[in-house]
């Protein structure tokens with residue numbers, strides 16, 4: 325059913341989060357794109373989405389419905405999503421049109437979805453993508469009370485309807501802006517083709533692909549550390565601390581944690597000039613700081629080495645080498 329039709333059916337009280345007009349708070353970072361995937365997880369497509377994102381050093385935000393999450397993914401798979409540097413938010417429990425629900429049903433749809441996410445991730449979600457982008461004042465008041473930030477989108481290429489890749493790219497280009505949010509769904513083959521084309525085209529132009537900061541708040545270092553035990557792989561995240569506009573040097577900071585190394589000291593690697601380079605180690609507070617010289621060809625990607633029995637590293641994210 326088209327979204328225009330839904331608005332008519334729901335009447336004037338409902339507000340559609342229309343493309344290009346959404347009032348939500350994706351920061352306008354230069355050349356940063358926020359890819360989002362709704363309605364998952366899908367046992368076939370979500371792992372392929374992960375692999376494609378990683379080929380391009382991209383991170384994204386996933387909005388599974390609580391019910392789908394409960395059926396298809398256990399704790400391990402959700403922790404894997406977080407370990408890959410992606411963010412996760414709520415898409416309600418059953419994908420209902422939120423403005424049509426009674427206050428009790430609305431509360432139930434949000435509380436149940438939060439509960440499942442909380443059990444899988446170890447923290448309470450901090451953002452919600454309303455199904456169909458439909459919201460109204462009552463929904464927004466409830467979200468505010470539950471500390472859930474409403475997340476809309478700038479571009480909806482409707483890839484679930486299998487448009488040709490060129491058509492989807494043209495749509496995204498039309499809504500292009502710094503900090504743009506793209507709506508995708510991790511449940512269709514054509515999404516994979518379109519995703520790859522976006523990463524290729526925008527990646528070549530120097531864009532980076534980051535998780536939505538609103539959705540990362542709950543995944544703080546302390547909250548995520550609680551979910552790790554001995555033998556688990558390391559986890560972490562990347563922040564940009566400073567950008568020297570005159571000299572062009574960037575200071576990248578972040579954290580990395582391995583339960584097998586509670587005193588810190590995890591090795592941090594980055595790709596300088598296309599080569600993996602050991603840079604230094606995390607401190608006792610599990611934080612690190614990396615100085616990237618001016619003129620370093622971007623994007624610069626960072627990893628934390630594993631100190632435990634398993635051999636995988638933690639991907640911390642990439643930065644384009646530009647301000648932001």
Ligand SMILES: [Zn+2]
Nearest residue numbers: 362363455456
């Ligand atoms: Zn949806």
